[in-house]
Amino acid sequence: MKYFILIQASRLLFPALLVLSLIVLYRGHNLPGGGFIGGLLAATAFILVGLSDSMERAKALLRIEPVKLMALGLVVAIISGLPGMLRGAPFMTGEWLPGFSLPLLGKVHLGTPLVFDVGVYMVVIGFVLHTTFSLAQLAYTQTEDDE
Amino acid sequence: MPTILILSLAVISIAACIAPTLVRYLGGRAAWLLALAPFAAFVMFLAQAGTIGGGEALVYQVDWFSALGTSFSLRLDGLSLLMALLVTGIGGFIVIYAGGYMHGHPQLGRFFLYLLSFMGSMLGLVLSDNIILLFVFWELTSITSYLLIGFNCEEKESRWKALQALLVTGLGAMAMLAGFILIGMVTGSYSLAEINGMGDLLQASPWYTAIVILVLGGAFTKSAQVPFHFWLPNAMAGPTPVSAYLHSATMVKAGIFLMARLNPSLSGSGLWEYTLAIFGSLTLLLAMFLGLFQKDAKSILAYTTLGVLGVLTMLLGIGSEYAIKAMVVFLIGHALYKATLFMVVGSIDHETGTRDVTLLRGLRKLMPISALAGGLAALSMSGLPPFFGFIGKELIYKAGVKLSGLELVFLAVALVGNLVMMGLALKAGVGPFFGKANHDALPKKPHEAPLAMWIGPIVLAVSGLVIGIVPFWVTEFMVSPAVAAIKGTQIQHLDLALWNLVKPNLPLLLSGVTVLGGFFVFLNRARFWAVSDRVLTAIRPYGAEAMYERIFAGTIWFSKAQTRWLQTGRLHDYVFFIILTTVLFLGWAIFSFGGLNFTIDWGSYDLLMVCLVVIMMIAAVIAVSGRSYITVLVALGVVGFGVALIFAYYGAPDLAITQLLVEMLTVVLFMFVVMRLPPLKTISGRFTRIRDAIMATAFGALMTVLLLKAVNIQFDHKISDKLAAMSYPEAKGKNVVNVILVDFRALDTFGEIVVIAVAALGIAALVATGVKKGKAKSE
Numbered sequence: 001m002k003y004f005i006l007i008q009a010s011r012l013l014f015p016a017l018l019v020l021s022l023i024v025l026y027r028g029h030n031l032p033g034g035g036f037i038g039g040l041l042a043a044t045a046f047i048l049v050g051l052s053d054s055m056e057r058a059k060a061l062l063r064i065e066p067v068k069l070m071a072l073g074l075v076v077a078i079i080s081g082l083p084g085m086l087r088g089a090p091f092m093t094g095e096w097l098p099g100f101s102l103p104l105l106g107k108v109h110l111g112t113p114l115v116f117d118v119g120v121y122m123v124v125i126g127f128v129l130h131t132t133f134s135l136a137q138l139a140y141t142q143t144e145d146d147e
Numbered sequence: 148m149p150t151i152l153i154l155s156l157a158v159i160s161i162a163a164c165i166a167p168t169l170v171r172y173l174g175g176r177a178a179w180l181l182a183l184a185p186f187a188a189f190v191m192f193l194a195q196a197g198t199i200g201g202g203e204a205l206v207y208q209v210d211w212f213s214a215l216g217t218s219f220s221l222r223l224d225g226l227s228l229l230m231a232l233l234v235t236g237i238g239g240f241i242v243i244y245a246g247g248y249m250h251g252h253p254q255l256g257r258f259f260l261y262l263l264s265f266m267g268s269m270l271g272l273v274l275s276d277n278i279i280l281l282f283v284f285w286e287l288t289s290i291t292s293y294l295l296i297g298f299n300c301e302e303k304e305s306r307w308k309a310l311q312a313l314l315v316t317g318l319g320a321m322a323m324l325a326g327f328i329l330i331g332m333v334t335g336s337y338s339l340a341e342i343n344g345m346g347d348l349l350q351a352s353p354w355y356t357a358i359v360i361l362v363l364g365g366a367f368t369k370s371a372q373v374p375f376h377f378w379l380p381n382a383m384a385g386p387t388p389v390s391a392y393l394h395s396a397t398m399v400k401a402g403i404f405l406m407a408r409l410n411p412s413l414s415g416s417g418l419w420e421y422t423l424a425i426f427g428s429l430t431l432l433l434a435m436f437l438g439l440f441q442k443d444a445k446s447i448l449a450y451t452t453l454g455v456l457g458v459l460t461m462l463l464g465i466g467s468e469y470a471i472k473a474m475v476v477f478l479i480g481h482a483l484y485k486a487t488l489f490m491v492v493g494s495i496d497h498e499t500g501t502r503d504v505t506l507l508r509g510l511r512k513l514m515p516i517s518a519l520a521g522g523l524a525a526l527s528m529s530g531l532p533p534f535f536g537f538i539g540k541e542l543i544y545k546a547g548v549k550l551s552g553l554e555l556v557f558l559a560v561a562l563v564g565n566l567v568m569m570g571l572a573l574k575a576g577v578g579p580f581f582g583k584a585n586h587d588a589l590p591k592k593p594h595e596a597p598l599a600m601w602i603g604p605i606v607l608a609v610s611g612l613v614i615g616i617v618p619f620w621v622t623e624f625m626v627s628p629a630v631a632a633i634k635g636t637q638i639q640h641l642d643l644a645l646w647n648l649v650k651p652n653l654p655l656l657l658s659g660v661t662v663l664g665g666f667f668v669f670l671n672r673a674r675f676w677a678v679s680d681r682v683l684t685a686i687r688p689y690g691a692e693a694m695y696e697r698i699f700a701g702t703i704w705f706s707k708a709q710t711r712w713l714q715t716g717r718l719h720d721y722v723f724f725i726i727l728t729t730v731l732f733l734g735w736a737i738f739s740f741g742g743l744n745f746t747i748d749w750g751s752y753d754l755l756m757v758c759l760v761v762i763m764m765i766a767a768v769i770a771v772s773g774r775s776y777i778t779v780l781v782a783l784g785v786v787g788f789g790v791a792l793i794f795a796y797y798g799a800p801d802l803a804i805t806q807l808l809v810e811m812l813t814v815v816l817f818m819f820v821v822m823r824l825p826p827l828k829t830i831s832g833r834f835t836r837i838r839d840a841i842m843a844t845a846f847g848a849l850m851t852v853l854l855l856k857a858v859n860i861q862f863d864h865k866i867s868d869k870l871a872a873m874s875y876p877e878a879k880g881k882n883v884v885n886v887i888l889v890d891f892r893a894l895d896t897f898g899e900i901v902v903i904a905v906a907a908l909g910i911a912a913l914v915a916t917g918v919k920k921g922k923a924k925s926e
Contacts, residue, residue, distance in 0.1 A: 029880035032800035034888065040808035047815055067911075070904045077897050092893040094878055109879050113889040116896075120889070123900040128812060130907040134914040135819040 006052040014061070017045035025121050026105075026114075035117035039124025046129055055136045058129075066130035073122030080115035092116075149207040151195065152221040152274055155188035155235070156267055163263035167256030174255070178246020178599065181259055185239035185266060192223075192231045196624040199228045202631075202638050204340070206276065215279075217337050222276035225628025225638070229475070230273035230404055232625070233396040233482045238266045240603030244490050245388035247599030248497055258298060262392070265291035269397045273404060277337050278327045282320070285365070285401065289316045292398050296385040308384040311695065315378045316368050323365020323405075329358045339408060343635055346412035359418055362409060370402025370456045373429045377692035379456075380437075380449040387493030390445060394452045395486035400478070403459045407474070411635025414466055423464025428560040431457030435567035439668070440679040444492040444502040447575040448485065451528070451568050455481045458543070458564060461557060465546055468634070472641060473542030475629045479621070480527060480535040483611040487524035487604045488576050491517050494600045495579055500590030504574055505676055509584025514595045518580040520604035525576025527611040529569035529665055530658065535615040538643050540565055540661065544654035565661045570668025578672070618643045719831065723839065726846050733849050737856065745855045756796065763789035771843075774828065776821050784810060801884045823917075 021041035028034030050058035062069070084093030096111035162184035169177040195205060204224040211219035223231070245262065249255055268287035275281035290313070297309025331337050333352045334345045342349070349355055366372075371379035379399060383390050393399065406423065413419050431454045438450030455477070462474035494517045495510065496502045511518040523534075530540035543565070547558030586593065595601070614621045622643045631638040687693060713724055766785035773779040787810040795803035831839070870891060871883050880886035888896050 028882060028885045029889075030882050032804060032882065034801065034882070034885040036888075037801065037804050037808065040805065040812065044808065044811065047812070051815070067908070070907060074901065074904060077900060081893065081897075092897070094890045094893075096879055111879065113878065113880070113886075113893070116893055117885075117889045120896065120900055123904055127903045127907040131910050132816060132819070134911040135816055138914050138917050139819040139822060 003052060010048045010052040014045050014049055017048070018042055021045065021121075025117060028117060029109075029114065035120030036124055038117075039121040040128065042121070043125050043128035043132075046125075047132055050132065050136065055133060055140075059133065062129065066126040066133060068126075070123050070126030070130065073119045073124075073126060075119075076122060077116050077119030080112040080119060083112055148195070149205045149221075149223075151191045152205060152207040152223055155191050155231070156221075156271055156274070158184045158187055159235075159263055159267040159270060163260050163267060166259035166263055170256035170259060175246040175250035175599075177255075177259070178243050181246075181263065182239045182242040184263070185235040185242060188270070189232060189235040189239060192228060192235065195223060195228065199223060199225055199628050200624040200638070202628075206340075208276075211277075211280070216331065217277050217279040219280055220276040220338065221271075221274040222340060223274060224632045225625075225630070226404070226407060226632035227273045229479070229625050229629040230400070231270060233400075233479070234266060234269050234273060237396040237482060237486045237607065238392065240607060241388050241392040241486070241490075243599050244391070244493070244603045245386075247597045248388050248493055249386060250597075250599075254298075258295075258386070261291055261294045261298070262388070265295055265392075265397070269401070272401055276339050278330065278339060278342070279337050281339070281405075282324050282327060285320055285323070285369075285405075286317075288398060288401060289313055289320060292316075292382075292389075292393055295389040295393065296382045298386055298389065299384070302384075305384040308378075308381040312378045312382045314699075315375055315695070319365045319368025319375065322361045326358050326361030326365065329354050329361065333358070343409070343411040346415065346635070349412050350416055355416070356418060359413060359416075359422070362405070362413070363422060366402035366405045367426065368402070369405070370399050370460065371430070371453055372402070372426045372456065372460055373433055374691040374694070376430055376433065376453055377690065377695060379453050380446055381692075383443075383445050383449050387445065387489060387496060390449070391486050391489030391493065394449065395489060396482040399452060399456055400482070403456065403463070403478070406460065406463050407633045410463060410466075410633050414463075420464045420466055424461050424554075424557055425464070427457045427459070427461030427464055428557060429457070430454070431461065431560060431564040433457075435564055435571075437683075438571050439567065439675045440682050442503055442505050442676055442679060444495065444504050444507070444575045444579065445489070447504065447571050448488055448492060451571050451575075452481075452485060454564055454568055455485070458561065461560070462543065462546065463633075465550070465554075465557060467546055467549060468630075469542055469546035469549060471630050471633050472626065472643075473539060473546050475626050475633070476535070476542055476643070477539035479614075479625065480539045480611065483607045484524040484527040484536060484572075487520055487608045487611070488528070488572075490600070490604045491521035491524065492575060494596040494604070495593075497600065498591065498596055499593045504578055505673075506585075506588050507579035508582040509580070509586075510593060511580035512584075513586075513593045514580070516601040516605055517596055520601065520608040521576040521580060523608035523612055524604070525572040527608070527615070528572035528576065530565060530661060533612070533615045535611045535618070535621075537615060537658070538618060540658060541654055542643075544657045547657075548653050562657055562661065566664035567668055569661060569665025570672070573665065573669040574672050578669070719835075723842065726842055730842065730845050730849055733853065734845075737849065737852055740856070743852060745852070745859045747855060748858075756793065759789055759792060771840075776817075776824065776827060779827070780814060780817055780821075784814060787813070799884075801882070 021038045024033035024041060025035055025038030026033075028038065046058045046062055049061060064072075081092035083095040085091055094111055094113045096109060099107050099109045102108050162181050166177070166181055169180060173180070198205070204222055206220065206222050208218055208220040211217060242259070242262065245258065246255075249258060252258065265288060268284050268291055271284035272281060272288055275284055293309050293313040296312050297306050299305040300309075327337070330342060330349065333349055333354055334342050336342055336345070349358065352358075368375045371377075379394070382393065385393070434450045434453035434457055438447055438454065441447045441450060459474050459478060462470040462477070492502060494514070495507060498514065499507065499510070501507065527534035527536035530536045543561050544558070547555075547561050550558055622641045626643070627638050627641050630641070714721070763786050766782045766789070770779050770782035770786065773782060787806065791803045791806035791810065794800075794806055870887060873891075874880055874883045874886045878886045878890040880890065
């Protein structure tokens with residue numbers, strides 16, 4: 001049996017949570033937030049869909065397998081460490097583009113630490129969802145078992 | 148030309164790498180090409196003989212962990228030149244021989260890869276000047292020889308014996324490394340050349356005894372001295388070319404080489420001299436005794452190798468001028484004749500299908516060249532003039548007659564040893580070729596081995612004869628520089644001409660006795676064979692190998708027992724042991740840092756926080772005593788959210804948010820598994836609950852004490868202040884926590900996300916097992 005109100009609510013909340021997670025990710029450098037918190041928030045968005053609707057729906061929304069997301073996140077994190085090496089600095093040295101202004105966001109600083117944080121964000125989402133999906137599978141097999 | 152040192156290593160390594168490809172296209176014939184590498188290295192070394200003979204040494208050095216006092220430094224002096232020539236010269240013939248012996252073997256390419264890698268490691272070992280580098284090569288020889296001995300890996304016996312060799316030599320190497328580090332501590336150098344100049348310093352140090360024992364632990368295991376001798380005959384499980392190489396010029400000589408290498412700095416004390424002389428003698432006697440009863444030609448040779456290692460160690464222990472000369476000459480002679488004999492035995496095995504010397508007879512007409520090589524080698528081994536072996540034996544007796552008092556025992560040991568060794572030499576190298584042929588008893592119809600399999604033996608055997616007749620070149624450029632390097636003195640001219648040795652004196656008389664006795668042993672060989680099985684079975688339970696097996700079984704028993712006890716497969720027990728360990732170590736740490744010595748500043752806690760903490764404590768009690776999972780989960784949630792509030796209250800919003808999110812996710816994940824958990828009441832009994840309560844209380848109390856003490860310590864704020872100050876100007880971020888995570892300590896964070904990823908894979912794997920079980924149950 002499905003909870004109609006919950007499903008409707010999660011449909012609204014899902015994009016809102018994702019946007020929020022991105023904002024938290026972006027602003028992490030100056031204000032509380034960052035890749036880890038952002039990743040957890042984003043993961044809760046998918047879990048909300050998974051609980052209210054179905055895990056299959058959540059998986060479909062994610063589009064990519066959580067394991068691959070984790071791997072991709074690690075790759076992104078490694079890549080963020082490379083630009084510094086081009087000018088002879090050690091691995092993972094922060095590199096920044098010149099700041100510029102954008103509407104809404106104000107003055108924007110883009111640099112490799114942000115890229116690194118995106119990697120963390122992806123790994124955290126991957127971790128939480130990979131664990132959730134496998135545990136959910138366990139729970140559902142059990143239920144079938146009981147029937 | 149110091150670059151030839153690295154060049155020689157490079158050539159052999161390259162040959163090792165291309166061997167599999169080459170074999171794929173050329174088969175066994177690839178051996179002829181591959182042998183060019185060691186021969187090229189041999190020529191390079193030979194070209195340096197003049198320089199080294201003139202008293203110079205070549206040094207090649209590159210920085211390698213220089214902060215730790217080590218470097219990749221190679222040094223060619225008299226001793227290393229001698230060893231390098233043996234390793235490459237004999238190595239080349241072994242490669243050719245292996246091409247014939249293992250012709251058509253499906254894994255021939257892999258075999259050459261192992262063999263040449265071993266050769267490179269051995270060469271590196273003898274060339275190393277830095278002892279840490281030497282250790283690295285030493286271990287490489289252990290590993291590569293493991294692969295070689297266990298090459299017939301589909302046989303269980305073969306794997307077991309290879310593992311035995313690896314374990315015995317590997318454990319010895321650990322001791323040796325400890326000894327090396329002590330040497331480094333005492334002398335402040337890891338360079339052999341420098342260490343050998345600081346013998347007095349070493350011997351005066353209180354660590355000297357420990358150093359000698361540890362270093363000898365490595366040398367004795369590698370060179371198979373009593374009581375570590377048993378792995379050597381067992382290592383015959385490898386293909387014959389391997390035995391021929393490992394047991395003539397290389398692997399087992401590494402231990403001898405190490406003792407000789409460190410002789411200038413470590414010798415001179417009674418400890419060093421008597422340990423070497425006594426263990427060497429025991430090894431020789433035991434090897435000769437066991438050798439008498441062997442029927443397998445390869446085993447006979449293995450035991451004579453063991454005997455020779457005993458002789459060499461004993462001579463090093465005696466340490467006189469003659470003894471060292473004898474040792475070097477004996478070492479060269481042995482390398483030549485032993486490689487030959489192993490290869491000849493391999494050829495016989497290859498052509499007749501057996502190595503049982505009780506069956507082999509009269510092969511000389513069918514295998515004339517092998518017979519000639521085997522005969523020459525056996526005569527050199529017997530120590531008959533004019534072979535090189537004779538010079539070695541004469542020198543041993545010359546060194547022996549100079550001893551006095553109780554030390555004359557060593558002369559007697561040498562006499563008995565040489566005598567039996569001659570008997571065994573004839574048994575393995577001459578016996579199979581003479582007598583009445585009985586080819587019907589053999590598994591295969593014998594004929595002469597192919598060119599690849601007799602060229603090496605005949606060349607090596609003939610060189611044993613030639614350098615016996617005209618020893619001048621060898622003594623001048625190989626023996627004298629090596630003796631000088633071992634003694635740590637200047638190079639002196641040696642006169643080892645045959646006609647100078649053949650004088651009517653005591654040593655010559657002893658030689659005569661040896662020859663007569665050796666023939667006697669040879670002629671009576673059948674008597675020993677008759678009782679062979681009975682004797683060997685009777686003494687086996689008291690031997691070192693039985694001891695090894697007991698230790699091996701004991702280790703496995705212990706390992707299983709402690710695994711059963713510590714790793715029960717129940718999460719409950721794992722947590723218990725983890726907390727127990729933490730409590731013990733933390734308690735110890737707190738105790739050694741002044742115990743319960745702290746002050747509490749009550750004024751710094753306000754009412755709101757006190758209320759919060761009281762709520763959390765009540766929740767904790769409920770969590771522990773709750774009867775259903777939902778109660779426990781809610782209570783734990785209260786504790787978790789309380790922690791988040793504390794974080795927020797004291798100004799750590801990042802932590803607070805993270806904590807909140809984690810709490811939420813924990814509840815969700817827990818809901819998935821709660822159905823599968825057993826009812827709370829049935830998990831543990833009364834005793835376990837009390838035990839766990841005590842443990843938990845102790846852990847909580849310790850953590851509290853730890854925190855209170857930590858607050859009392861005046862931390863240096865420099866680091867955190869500096870990070871905070873640098874955050875915006877250096878990293879363009881105002882959130883210091885985040886800046887530290889993604890910029891200042893990004894590498895740490897990267898490590899953490901890797902751990903997270905691995906943990907996710909682990910969880911998924913565990914769960915998948917559960918799902919499978921569930922499905923299996925439902926089917």
